Amino acid sequence: MTPNIVPTPTKPKTWPDYRAVWRWHFYASLFCIPFVIILSITGGIYLFKPQIEAWNERAYDDLQITGEAKPAAEQIQAALAAVPNSTLREYELPQSPKSAARVIVRDKQGAAIRCYVHPSTLEVLRTFPDNDRFSRTIFRIHGELLMGDRGSMIVELAASWTIIMILTGLYLWWPRNAGFAGMLYPRLTSGKKIFWRDIHAVTGIWLSGFTLFLLISGLPWAKSWGNYLKAARRLTNTAVAQQDWSNSSDTTAKKKSAGGDSGGHGDHGGGGGGRNRGPGKQLTADQLSAVDRIIPVVQPLGLAHPITIAPPSGESKNWAVKSMTANRPWRENIAINPDTGTVVSRDGFRQKHWIDRAVAIGIAAHEGALFGWPNQLLGLLTVLGLLLICFSGVVLWWRRRDQGVLGAPPAILSPRVSFSLLAIVVALGIYLPLFGTSLIVVLLFEWLLLRRIPPVRKWLGLPAPRIAIGSAAAAFLAVCLLGCGGPKPVTGGTAGVLRSGEQTLAEMQVTIYDMQSGAPQAIGFAVTGGDGSFQLVTNEARAALQLPAGAYRWTLESAGSPIRVPPTLTKPETTTLQLMWGASGTPLLLEVPYRLTP
Secondary structure (H helix, E strand, O other), X not given: OOOOOOOOOOOOOOOOOHHHHHHHHHHHHXXXXXXXXXXXXXXXXXXXXXXXXXXXXXXXXXXXXXXXXXXXXXXXXXXXXXXXXXXXXEEEOOOOOOOOEEEEEEOOOXXXXXXXXXXXXXXXXXXXXXXXXXXXHHHHHHHHXXXXXXXXXXXXXXXXXXXXXXXXXXXXXOOOOOOOEOOOEOOOOOOHHHHHHHHHHHHHHHXXXXXXXXXXXXXXXXXXXXXXXXXXXXXXXXXXXXXXOOOOHHHHHHOOOOOOOOOXXXXXXXXXOOOOOOOOOOOOHXXXXXXXXXXXXXXXXXXXXXXXXXXXXXXXXXXXXXXOOOOHHHOEEEEEOOOOOOEXXXXXXXXXXXXXXXXXXXXXXXXXXXXXXXXXXXXXXXXXXXHHHHHHHHHHHHHHOOOOOOOOOOXXXXXXXXXXXXXXXXXXXXXXXXXXXXXXXXXXXXXXXXXXXXXXXXXXXXXXXXXXXXXXXXXXXXXXXXXXXXXXXXXXXXXXXXXXXXXXXXXXXXXXXXXXOOOOEEEEEEEOOOOOEEEXXXXXXXXXXXXXXXXXXXXXXEOOOOOOOOXXXXXXXXXXXXXXXXXXXXXXXXXXOOOXXX
């Protein structure tokens, strides 16, 4: 017979272990999934904004043209006449001779109105608020949940926690043993539990990089993070007079629709819509005729469509010509003297600060415009994958939940924060200020209230409070004085090894229950090391547990191992795992009576 060799016990794991990270992943997902679904659906639709708008405007791009097209100034006058007391906001150069002229005017309240004008008959084919376009509605749902700046901050908060969800997910499912099954490809014939677990994990691993890019590239548009970036640029002397994007709902009209002033996520190619900015200046017929002198100057410049021409603003006398292509690195801003037709200035991608160039590339890729249809396809696959991750995550939760509890892994290990962990959390809190703020609020709310209401504590799977509220100040002072050193593992408890046949079981949690009182009472636990060895600690991991002689039950749960544990073995009321311990000096050998498999 092969001798039964018991490995040397390893030190028990300390927080944050697999289970602690799992809890944060669980709660982050619980909050984020509804928002991820909304953002994925609206983002997937918005990827195809050029095709959708071309379809919606197809009736105005294949007109029957008889006779010569009228001058642009007359087309603008027709649009102004169709909207009483309106002023010109911008004129968009038609992309073909059969296209209706797009003229965006402001009504007396300052709202942008889009007008389609027949180029030869000057008939106004349609007028409607520019902000009512389908793409604008999708954008407002995607960026601010139709709630303005408040909605923008909610979206930013969800995006920040989604980043945490992805990082914790990568930690949870990163392979801890050889092989790529369940990491790079799913195991489709290993049962429903493994199937859904692998679908969730494999999809997440393949898409994590693309998803993180989408989340990070979208932050400059968010209300809070956008202001945060502006403040940082002022402190570092990298601020510009005017950003090429907007992060405020109050300036939605500036979100770089084809005639906006600053260009944000959303409207490319025709009028910005949005909130009122005042009615603008009334222009005389002679002043409007400048458009016809500017068009011949613009046409040979090779600007990418859509191209808009806007009247002077402020004290300037120059007209503004802008290429508002969705592929932002190709955008240009040109100032033209209306009297001489000379180009006064030309500002393109190369003239921008590197921060503005990076954001422009990020926005273009985020919207599927940076490298054509492959960019759209990649974005579509990413959002479809996110929907699959959300669905599979809900299935996993539904299959493992217990009646009367939310389903989060119960917290057993006491939190001993290491310096490296604290540094990571602080860095994320600085980079994502809404995450940092909300994390503090959540921890305080949990500690001060949720842990102290037994039914709520049980439902959420929270540990019982260990520090009275009256001791909070003393505890905080002690932490400040002692610092945040590395974890000090508890050692010296009864040592042993966990086996299933000839196989040692790594990354499993064993919980020991005393049955003397009739009801099972957890008195200690251990998490096995890579060789299946463990040392018992008390149930709150405050001290080593020297197991006295007696009869016990024990349960088994995964603490990171992909091994499947039958549900009966996870509860003390149903477990068949019994232990008679004589408190001898030999290592404790815990054996599962049959082989456990992934």
